[in-house]
Amino acid sequence: MEMSIDWSAEWWASAWWILKAFLITAPIFVIVLAVLFATTRWGRQFWRISGAYFVGPQSWRNYLLVAVLLISTLTSVRLSVLFTYFYNDSQTALQYAVQALTTPEPEVSLEAAKAGFWLSMKIFGLLAVLWVARALVHYLINQWFDIRWRVWLNERVVDDYLDGMAFYRSRFIDETIDNPDQRIQSDVTDFVQVSSSLALGAVSALASIVSFTKILWDLSGPLTIFDVTIPRAMLWLVLAYVLLTTIVAFWIGRPLIRLNFLNEKLNAGFRYALVRLRDSAENVAFYHGERVERRGLMSRFAGVIRNYWDIVARTLKFNGWNLGVNQTAEVFPYLLQAPRLFAGEITLGDVSQSSSAFGKVHDSLSFFRESYDVFAGYRASLIRLDGLLIADEQSRELGRMAVADLAGAVELSGVDVRTPDGVGLIDGLDLRLLPGDALVVKGASGSGKTTLLRSLARLWPYADGEFRRPPGNETLFLSQVPYLPLGDLRTAVSYPAAPGEIADDVLRTTLHRVSLGHLADRLDEEEDWAKVLSPGEQQRIGFARILLLQPKVVFLDEATSAVDEELEYALYKLIRTLVPDTILVSVAHRSTVDQHHRQKLELDGTGAWALSPVG
């Protein structure tokens, strides 16, 4: 029995095919992507987010991995092609065997048919081993590529978010963005996974279309409809069919982009409301605010569900169309090839091979149609990640106070501070403080005391003037409730120094000094310290940091508001005794704070200010 192809020569021929296909596909792949990046909106977004990963001296490793993945993808296409020839041979062998058993003078003897059948089984064994091995290697390399990319992109997005205090200052830009945390955590992952699966899926689909079109071309016969004969009808019909159905599917699926975007946004909003409830648990519990919280949570959740129903309705239409299209395609090749089999023009193997080649061309062309909802989710991730990077950039572009280094002293000249609406809070403030000086800032609530400190810390965009101060960590800002990072108590007390940078003995002695001796033996304990410690204890941690870091200047914003007056006196005395040269600037309503300062700055909230000695 004659096999459909010469299998003994086919292995080398296939290896040669894969190499040729790679040499053709790789440049086309690069050119198509370059055109998409330059001409489509989502392509430009992609490039802004991750273009840097594919340029520069380090990027050759990424290209190497992409090349391996491309070769593996093309190998899989080639193996699929070989499988269809195996199907052809095994089916034809069976057909001849049946013929030999039922007709006295068969075309092929039973022995030859049996030999053909067993040979095709051996070929299958080899193909199956190659198929499984390729799939596993592909999975591993694909994951390797994705993980490397994800690590890079995560670093890029987190660094960008931290750069220039974008994480804080983004609240001041015109179009603020929602849930940056979710954009970093979940969209980065989706972006990487879907990018590589869509790109490789598209390559695989296109290579399959080319390869199987060749098979269909060879197996297609003419079709006569209303006296018009279409040569190679099956091929043209599958192409026309898939093209039309894909256009309709894109049209039906288009709203999924917006719905997926909303889905992420609404879910993130719901999750954030839950996180806020957890963070403010004690406050809510004191107020018995469960009813209001429940209403807020449920209304957010209702938004999620409403949108989800829209997604369901749209997916129903989208999937309904796709499933219907796929089912119709099932019988297509049989309808076209069966009459030719009945006429004795082709073998059963040919019918079976046409059917599988038709299926492959159809599935490959349908890849674009069926991936549309994945692409819709991908677009949403692109928009969200790009939005985050743009917001970071805009945050960095906002104005901020000009600062310069000055050893050991503080100078403010012509400092203006405004509200976001442009209302002046402080006009032209000039000030000079030398080592050991202490200044208390007073003024009615809302007069701009905290905003002055924000401006000097370069957080506040609506401030001008010049600020000279000791460089880097020599200038410390302490807010009313000091920030306590997650981790053990050592990490919390040492902040912003890294844990371990300050010796435990020093930490313990300092805790005793600020009346937190009861915590001295708990340095290794991991807790959410911001929830465990009382506000007064947290404020004492703030004072401990002054003693540990010994800054040249420290700005304190209501730093003793939660401790009693006796303890406040002791804490200030401690600072004045142990770090007497440190310049102190305190914002405080309580008059008992004044006695620890030499000068007083009074703000009236309309721009005017007055500097006087503390009486």
Ligand SMILES: Nc1ncnc2c1ncn2[C@@H]1O[C@H](COP(=O)(O)OP(=O)(O)OP(=O)(O)O)[C@@H](O)[C@H]1O
């Ligand atoms: N993020 C913001 N957006 C808009 N306005 C703000 C913002 N932060 C502060 N303000 C406004 O700026 C003004 C000054 O606020 P600031 O917090 O500096 O007052 P303060 O003197 O420290 O008040 P308090 O003594 O109550 O702490 C207030 O009118 C406040 O509403």
